[in-house]
């Protein structure tokens with residue numbers, strides 16, 4: 445591009461105006477206006493006493509959300525993938541054995557991270573669309589004595605399958621390993637009991653069922669996990685993600701009198717947003733949020749089946765907040781999703797990996813999990829697939 449052409453293009457750039465969308469894909473989900481308003485407040489210093497107080501409240505709210513008393517509970521200043529990587533690279537050292545359950549894209553991502561960290565990775569593969577196979581995990585634990593960590597994805601967003609985090613964590617402990625749970629999509633959408641289930645390391649993200657904008661990764665580590673990090677013989681190769689260093693910034697204790705040392709500049713306004721989204725969650729109640737996801741999912745599943753859509757995941761292993769259906773014969777993936785977005789303002793997700801072009805993923809996460817959202821997406825799907833909707837009781841009452 446010539447200099448003149450470039451300045452012409454630059455001159456045509458104006459303020460960005462986000463279109464109105466209804467977010468019903470695999471994340472981000474719709475953000476509550478209260479969260480947006482909280483983020484639009486004036487920025488304050490990240491060591492301001494008021495900001496330190498906000499960080500302490502976020503830790504309290506996150507502990508209540510994860511259902512844990514873990515001291516080391518905070519939000520990493522980065523998206524969910526960094527929560528995943530931080531957990532993996534702190535818990536394993538080169539040569540350590542880690543068992544990773546792979547039943548979709550995100551388990552596969554964990555494998556790449558653990559391999560880069562020099563771990564000996566034992567994969568337990570389960571077909572896509574199914575919950576992790578517990579017998580396979582037990583066989584791998586028996587075959588690999590001394591395994592340090594068993595890692596799994598509770599809610600596999602690429603397929604819509606829910607795995608048994610409680611049983612997987614118990615298996616890990618039975619064989620002397622730590623448990624590492626991906627709760628990116630599960631947190632606030634389905635039951636997760638970090639302490640009661642003995643989960644040692646857990647990470648999530650803000651843009652799924654917490655319904656805040658993307659960019660933060662809430663995490664929590666048990667005292668067993670912290671001991672493991674402290675006992676490392678080799679330093680974590682990433683400076684930014686070394687938990688031993690981040691701990692002194694977020695403070696490991698529960699009160700603001702603990703001294704904070706500068707580590708990095710926290711994304712101040714993003715944390716205003718997370719604080720507000722957690723408040724909204726706890727005003728509703730965590731269990732009420734789980735129940736709402738289950739109830740609204742049932743409404744969507746009934747409507748999808750009435751329209752002739754078939755679920756990828758067998759009943760009993762389905763996530764309420766992520767519904768994968770086979771794309772009906774005769775409908776083009778990209779064109780169909782384009783019509784949903786352009787004509788109805790509704791975003792849904794396409795398939796990833798093996799499911800690309802074959803599967804649509806309809807999210808019901810956080811603020812996007814309501815009766816009105818279901819009606820909107822069902823009407824839009826009926827229109828683009830040329831099917832008519834049978835009026836249901838729920839339709840009439842909306």
Ligand SMILES: *Cc1c(COP(=O)(O)O)cnc(C)c1O
Nearest residue numbers: 523524525550599601628629649
């Ligand atoms: C979205 C997602 C991630 C990655 O989170 P990012 O914020 O996109 O980095 C990891 N695991 C699961 C299960 C997810 O759904």
